[in-house]
Amino acid sequence: MTRISGAWSSHDTVVLSVKMAAHLSYGRVNLNILREAARKELREFLDKCAGSKAIVWDEYLTGPFGLIAQYSLLKEHEVEKMFTLKAGRLPAADVKNIIFFVRPRLELMDIIAENVIGEDRQRSQRDFHILFVPRRSLLCEQRLEEQGVLGSFINIEEYILDLIPYDGDLLSMESESAFRECYLENDQTSLYHTAKGLMTLQALYGTIPQIFGKGECARHVANMMLRMKREFAGSQNQILPVFDSLLLLDRNVDLLTPLATQLTYEGLIDEVYSITNGYVKLPPEKFTQKKQGEGGKDLPTEPKKLQLNSAEELYAEIRDKNFNAVGSVLSKKAKIISAAFEERHNAKTVGEIKQFVSQLPHMQAARSSLANHTSIAELIKDITTSESFFDNLTVEQEFMTGVDTDKVNSYIEDCIAQQDPLIKILRLVCMQSVCNNGLKQKVLDYYKREILQTYGYEHLLTLSNLEKAGLLKPQTSTRNNYPTIRKTLKLWMEDINEQNPNDISYVYSGYAPLSVRLAQLLVRPGWRSIEEVLKMLPGPHFEERQQLPSGLHKKRQQGENRTTLVFFLGGVTYAEIAALRFLSQMEDGGTEYVIATTKLINGTCWIKSLMDKLEAPPF
């Protein structure tokens, strides 16, 4: 399998064939190059397995793959059928090749072995291949050998898909368990993939001259990057660097931000409905077209699926705003669109009419977009105006400002008593613990007991995991540094302006995400000014420089912004992304950001990844 070599240059022609990928080119860095490189690799592999094919998918991969290639591309390369990887026998399909697209996991190898062994050689003569995503594994191949099927495969390759472009300024590995693996299980496999992903990125976009980082994992990734660079010593990367610097941040440097309820439009959509691979599924009732004379028609039961990315003009405009500022934008938009449609009365000449008609598709798209987002905003508003949302937010903000973080909170007690969803409770108690640098043993034990008695003893291991991850732990002898950190980094800003913000704290209506603040301060005035605070946060902080071949140093124009890649190791929230975009847009901010992460998260799925489900067989 050819690796993505350093021969690519950003001047290569890029085919913007698929409309859905257009949004990747809008940003400062053309991420379409990455996507096209990935598509090319996929095509090459498919062609290697000549003839008609069926793909057997590891279900987990279908989502991320959808961002790289649609079925149409696969069809072009003779993929006739697609199946989900399941135990037992393979379904019948009259194809020459069966290709397994899988992650390198031992459990999946067992299933594949079962599939291969169960193949009736009398009835069909299908060739078998495996494509490991994102890379091969000796361990897995050993397992296949143990099962006696390794020899049955003609092509065994790896498809190096680490960083997937989600939007013009956003890359994600969609590695669900990265945080858990790194911080709970001391398994740094995902960090290895991260380093590899960054090497691929550098092969396409040039060596990144400066690497900054904070955290143990950040240090580990940087070390691996430098080491991997040595492995390629001798083949110098001649591409003019697109990125000026890379900032690696451990998630555990800022455990607070993902626990808080996000208050941007996109953040709230994710909190309530969950955005997956750039799509969201919504309750269909608000999206039915009300046609005349069709009263009493059955409402659709299928959820409404919408794609959310910056290719949609209106969405790009409102996604990062504080939700309270969205309403006015929508009503303004409604007026503009109305006025545009009214223009048809003013079109008198044939030329004018022709022009109006040519604009129609764009206007209709805008109107449909407006209708969708008005509906979504209504759905969200129902939730944000509810008493429970308000009460929850109030307690969150009390904790963030350091109010009563050392006592048992009566709102949390009442929520437990009324059996509110467990994850809501866990987010709140973890937040209290983080803001207090751990809870007094008595308080901690009280909460834990309440949780076990109410939700069941089976959550004992989850509580143990949360403690190990540092989210819900007893107070140690060290004092609570959080108030100092909060004051020095100005994490809590009173008097924020939600409509026209002047600071990143608008994304949580007052709280500035610690992680983004660190990024902000790195640029100006630099981390030396917050040395003391940095020491209070876990893990080392460092700076590394990578040699560029002479002549490749960027000559920056006066006033031209630098480009920084911020990589969140362990997950990033949409609110943090909004905050970084805000910084990018600031006048004389000096830097524009591209964001990368192991996974796009919100508090709910993040905590879920740390839970251990224990279920008993029925007695």
Added chain:
Amino acid sequence: MTVQVLIDRLVFRRLYPLAIEICRYLKIPEFQGVSRVLKHWACFKVQQKEEPDDVIACAINQKLGDTASISYSEIAARAYECGRTELAIKLLEFEPRSGEQVPLLLKMKRSQLALSKAIESGDTDLVYTVVTYLKNEMNRGDFFMTLRNQPVALSLYRQFCKHQEQNTLKDLFNQDDDHQELGNFYVRASYGEGSVEARMAALQNAVDEFNKAKNEFSAKATEEQMKLLRWQRRFQEEFDKPYLDCSLHETVHSLLLDSKHKQAEQLYKDFRIPDKRFWWLKISALAEKEDWEELEKFSKSKKSPIGYLPFVEICVKHHNKYEAKKYVTKVTLEQKVKAHLAVGDLEQAVEAAIERRSESELNLVLSRCTPTTDRALLDKINSARAGALKK
């Protein structure tokens, strides 16, 4: 005679410097030219028995430098074949690609070094490979010892065992005297057991381990769970209904739904359920079975630790405004407005809000007004708000 053949012949005759000069002069690409010659030279060099390892390794490194297209591991392999293991290891130090280093080290039976190098590379797949190799080569005791000295390898092996070999996991934890993890192990194991007795046995093991780990909370919580299972088994036998594996909360709730008040009280005392939580539990169960009489009796039994607004709200939730109104009078002043609103008494709510002179409560009332609300009432609210704002 092609250039390639020329170079080959020169190399064969060990005329290395000449070969290199020619390559350079003819500008042959590194891979086919200089690098290839150097590799042959190096392979030859390692066979020179007279010179000590250090000298050879140094000399080779000096000549080859960091040239990417040369595989140090190939040269090292050659040295190993000639029986010069130490030299091979020295040469391998220069090999930047751990994927090449490690397999050769394993071949040379330098497994500890292979493990260190694998860990250094960060490639967990490589680490797994070495660990698997070690597992097959060493006896258990030595194997565990090796792992103990390499925390990264140990963690990865634990991961592997968790999914593939659960029993080994237990032995690993035992080896390390990791009582906390052993406790967790038994808790997990208990959920795989099919009978209550087996469950209890596993849980007792967990308690013992947690105590050894000085984890008081988990030990006590597990003991409580065992106690709960005993109660649940009794109830299940007595009342012929499923109780096992519910949480304590759900168990009490179930009992109350079945009017088993005495048993509910027993659990309340035995598990020291906080008053507030028990009251929430009881009123929600009573309202669910629409036992309004019992609810009223309960509300009068003593002063409610959760106030009386919950009573109002729970009745409303179960569509009984009549009952709800009974509790409105008992609600504290601060909650009067909410209580009136809950039962739909807009007028009373307005009165209460005005009396309280609370702007936020007036706003709350306003937010509940609909287009059909009485005009006079709206005016009353608005003028009160204006009055409150002036202050």
